[in-house]
Amino acid sequence: MQLKCVKGDSLRRVTQTKLYFAQMKSKAEFGFLQPPSSSTTKKRNRPKVRGRRLSYEGxxxxxxxxxxxxxxxPPSHSEQLMKELMEVIPFRQEEIKIFGKLVKEPRLCAWYGGAYKYSGRALKENPLDSVPQLASLRDRISRKLDLDLNSVLINLYRDGSDYIGWHSDDERELGPSKDDIVVASLSLGAARDFRLKRKDGAGNPISITLESGSLLIMRGETQKLWKHMVPKTKNVQQPRINLTFRFLHQVSTGSPTPKDGQTKRAIVRT
Ligand SMILES: O=C(O)CCC(=O)C(=O)O
Ligand SMILES: [Fe+2]
Structure with missing residues (x-):
């Protein structure tokens, strides 16, 4: 049983999430997975951000x-996919070392693709084709981008208290040069805010609400010049799954030779 690997609080919250889905199964519609209408998304309740808030128009x-x-x-496909992925993906809450201390990541995740060093830890090879739903999404998004995406990092945000901190997806495996990294991010379930800010501090941060069924594509210099994050929010009780499809280059296992003459720092996402 997949849940065995998840312990304590994490197990309780995943179980609650699965129970939630089981309860919803009896309903004809997964209404909670619909993007909130503008009338239900009260501006005053949204987290404050210094910057522009974007919607479809923005x-x-x-x-x-x-x-x-x-x-x-389409909503029916997103809802079905969310249900299926909750069933078949063995999400785990990983531990990361921050300032020498082991802490649990504030979300669950699963990796499908080649071996990858992510956020200071080694993700083992795990064939993406073993999950037909993932293979079919990969093929569809690859065709759209005219690029053979070969891996996906899946995040499960159990509710609004799960988040991902400021980071850029700029590991060596994602691109020998940091100005041509492609990350295609598909969102399912609860709508969550996604923020972008420039690394050089120029301009205001940008905030956009990622709706269920949406696809956000970051390419070119995004990872070189910008950081992104999904903040905590008190207003979301429902789960969200985010799939970030990537193209993983084969990286030699020899000692790294940083391109810019600097020592490669360990990138740790919280
Ligand atoms: O959940 C999201 O929308 C972003 C996830 C992300 O940035 C990542 O996995 O690197
Ligand atoms: Fe990211």
Whole structure:
């Protein structure tokens, strides 16, 4: 049983999430997975951010290297996919070392692809084709981008208290050069805010709500010049799954030779 590997609080919350799905199964519609209508998304309740808040109308304000397609998947497909992935993906809550101390990541995740050093830990090879739903999404998004995506990192945010901190996806495996990394991010379930800020501090942070079924594509210099995150929020009780499809380059296992002459720092996401 997949849940055996998840312990304590994490087990309780995953079990609750699965129970939630089991209860919803008896209903004809997974209404909670619909993007909130503007009337239910009260502005005053949303987390404050110094910067622009984007909606469908505002996506033209995203940097050129980021595109957002709100309805990549129709709602019925997104709902079905969310249910299936909750059943078949063995999500785990990993531990990461921060300042020498082991702490639990504030979300669950699963990796499908080649061996990858992510956030200071080694993700083992795990064939993406072993999950037909993932293979089919990979093929569809690859065709769209005209690029053979070969891996996916899946995050499960159990509710609004799960999050991912500021980071960029700029590990060596994702691109020998940091200015041509492609990350295609598909969101399912609860709508969550996604923020972008420039590394050089220029301009205001940008915030966009990622709806269920949406596809956000970061490419070009996004990972070189920007950081991104999904903040905590008190307003979300439902789970969200995010799949970030990536193209993993084969990286030699020899000692790394940093391109820019600097020592490669360990990138740790919280
Ligand atoms: O959940 C998201 O939308 C972003 C996830 C992310 O940035 C990552 O996995 O690297
Ligand atoms: Fe990321």
């Amino acid at each position: 996506v033209s304000s995203l940097p050129d290297c980021v595109t957002y397609e709100p309805a990549f998947l």
